[in-house]
Amino acid sequence: MKKLSVITSIILMVGIIGYVSSCAPSAKITAKTGAQIWGENCIRCHNPASPSTFSDVQWDVATLHMQIRANLTPEEATKVKEFLQAANN
Numbered sequence: 306m307k308k309l310s311v312i313t314s315i316i317l318m319v320g321i322i323g324y325v326s327s328c329a330p331s332a333k334i335t336a337k338t339g340a341q342i343w344g345e346n347c348i349r350c351h352n353p354a355s356p357s358t359f360s361d362v363q364w365d366v367a368t369l370h371m372q373i374r375a376n377l378t379p380e381e382a383t384k385v386k387e388f389l390q391a392a393n394n
């Protein structure tokens with residue numbers, strides 16, 4: 306009986322720690338630059354288009370479209386868009 310309650314409390318503690326830490330956004334990911342996010346994600350499905358391929362307005366649309374395809378957060382997609390638009394000028 307005692308053994309069972311020790312095992313139960315260990316399982317409970319692991320569960321609580323796992324639940325709490327899984328909800329916090331990873332600082333490593335949020336600290337990434339637009340160039341890093343672009344390099345790691347935008348080559349997964351197709352060759353990456355050069356920044357000069359599209360105008361700033363076209364990049365607004367394409368990054369919104371690819372935010373969904375690449376499953377990026379709005380913050381990540383904004384960083385990628387700003388990187389592409391800055392490299393375009």
Ligand code: HEC
Pocket residue numbers: 343346347348349350351354366367368370371372374375377385
């Ligand atoms: C999960 C696969 C996938 C990822 C990841 C992905 N793309 Fe795409 N991309 C596509 C597909 C598929 C198309 C063709 C259009 C369509 O069917 O949606 C496309 C089309 C495009 C186009 C053509 C214009 C348009 O909007 O259709 C651009 C530019 C583009 N991607 C840029 C990017 C950038 C920048 C990223 C990184 C943020 C990215 N892609 C990540 C799958 C992906």
